[in-house]
């Protein structure tokens with residue numbers, strides 16, 4: 526074999542460059558560096574974890590020659606697995622949600638995989654969901670191995686062994702903050718665990734798209750109502766066991782627009798040919814850096830490349846159609862709805878008594894109320910929860926309301942588009958508006974109806990009673 530050659534392409538996984546951002550985030554006291562994982566041979570950071578995952582499966586005898594690898598994947602895990610399968614002689618079947626870009630589906634087929642596309646807008650437990658279909662296929666296919674990245678600890682394990690140590694070496698230990706988006710959460714859990722072991726003061730900052738449930742779960746330990754968003758690969762509508770919320774020091778929320786416009790900036794201003802979730806991670810890192818105001822070294826992981834999103838993020842027409850570019854205002858933003866309502870948020874404190882909360886709800890004519898602990902949102906108390914509590918018997922009106930707070934709401938930001946809120950209110954009873962983690966408003970169905978009616982020219986209500 527030639528001296529400089531690798532035995533096969535799998536040996537080219539890893540050793541991606543760490544690059545300083547020069548224009549994005551300029552003027553901040555922090556220095557932001559990006560780890561260019563999109564330069565891996567399969568196109569993403571998933572190369573590292575799929576290699577570890579397959580090696581472990583082979584070592585355990587779960588995957589044998591001629592076998593079929595099955596996985597639910599948004600594309601990058603599929604590419605990693607397919608690349609390994611090509612080198613080692615396995616078959617692949619991948620199940621994907623239908624919101625994924627056509628480039629991703631085509632590229633998995635190019636790798637020689639069979640691809641099954643499933644609806645995105647169904648619950649994870651639904652038999653049509655891509656998680657359920659993948660599981661069923663694995664049960665029905667002989668000599669198959671279900672990679673199960675959402676629950677296989679070899680996923681974070683791969684990053685713990687490969688990505689984490691490499692970032693540690695790249696930075697010579699002078700890293701203060703690590704920022705990454707979270708899909709399975711495997712990258713954050715693996716890299717984060719490794720970095721914290723080496724240097725406990727390293728801060729781990731997760732980035733989550735508006736619509737995913739991670740943000741609320743980390744902030745208030747509530748499973749709130751998820752809703753759909755466009756950025757691919759990050760955020761979830763359930764809690765995978767590869768996601769480790771306890772590791773996180775902070776979580777930052779980004780919306781689709783920020784993800785896409787920052788991805789375009791990365792390409793055009795820094796020459797980094799990165800995709801939508803890279804834009805999300807950098808947008809989140811800049812927000813974090815702005816908030817912390819510290820002179821520190823921030824490392825951001827760029828998961829995959831721009832080539833997979835040419836028909837979306839890098840296509841002006843698609844961006845414009847979706848209201849992410851230029852002057853298209855669409856139906857407006859949550860801040861517009863709040864401005865029309867001009868209504869103070871009526872909330873309860875965690876220590877308020879059930880009796881007083883009932884009184885407040887009656888006085889204000891409302892059927893639900895956010896519950897706050899200090900400045901933090903604890904949950905939502907509803908008529909239904911109160912009824913259930915009172916009807917169940919031996920309960921006292923002087924108990925505090927904290928235990929009755931539930932997660933039956935979705936959270937949005939003032940910058941969230943009305944189109945999204947309209948969609949989420951089909952499922953969630955109310956949207957709570959958080960600005961930098963603080964509750965600044967609520968939007969109910971009737972608020973939205975009134976806002977849209979006014980937009981289309983209907984006279985505004987004269988009645989003084991606030992809406993339910």
Ligand code: PMP
Nearest residue numbers: 707708709710711712758802828
């Ligand atoms: N970005 C993209 C494009 C991805 O495909 C994924 C994986 N779903 C992630 C980010 C998040 O990585 P992880 O699953 O390790 O949290």
